[in-house]
Amino acid sequence: MKQLGKICIAFAIVGSLTVGLSSCKSGPKDSDLQTQAQTSLPEGISIDVKKGVATLTGEFKDDVAKQQAENAIKAIAGIKSVVDNATVKSVEISADDTLKASVTEALKSFAGVTADIKDGVVTLNGNIKKEDLPKIMQVVNALNPKKVENKLVY
Numbered sequence: 001m002k003q004l005g006k007i008c009i010a011f012a013i014v015g016s017l018t019v020g021l022s023s024c025k026s027g028p029k030d031s032d033l034q035t036q037a038q039t040s041l042p043e044g045i046s047i048d049v050k051k052g053v054a055t056l057t058g059e060f061k062d063d064v065a066k067q068q069a070e071n072a073i074k075a076i077a078g079i080k081s082v083v084d085n086a087t088v089k090s091v092e093i094s095a096d097d098t099l100k101a102s103v104t105e106a107l108k109s110f111a112g113v114t115a116d117i118k119d120g121v122v123t124l125n126g127n128i129k130k131e132d133l134p135k136i137m138q139v140v141n142a143l144n145p146k147k148v149e150n151k152l153v154y
Contacts, residue, residue: 004030017038027077030049030050033049033052034054037073040069042060042061045058052078054073054083056082056086062088062089097141099122103115106140107136107140107153114126115140121145123149123151124152126152126154127152132154133152
């Protein structure tokens with residue numbers, strides 16, 4: 001019976017030492033990891049580190065910048081994983097850009113005709129044969145601009 005008591009005490013001591021020593025082997029502090037990671041991020045992006053898990057928030061300019069930041073953070077010793085709550089800035093294509101591309105394509109077969117587009121209004125310029133005017137107007141109007149201003153010379 002005395003033997004059993006000594007064995008229990010020995011296990012208790014070994015268990016206490018194991019817990020005590022393992023708690024001393026903790027990794028870098030979350031605040032240090034956060035500070036280190038923040039230096040590799042562009043302006044407007046935030047990071048929060050809890051228990052080695054880095055959470056990104058904010059808006060990146062493009063997918064490449066976002067991927068580079070994630071890779072840099074994953075390379076930091078002590079970062080266990082990255083939670084990506086950040087977004088990528090959307091590219092806005094104006095209606096004028098879309099209309100300009102369509103008008104330019106439509107006017108390729110009419111040499112000497114150019115078009116300026118502003119706020120959905122197409123202004124036609126250039127020299128044409130008078131008989132081409134109805135075809136040109138039909139092609140351009142089919143693209144549904146707000147208005148077509150004819151400054152063509154024939």
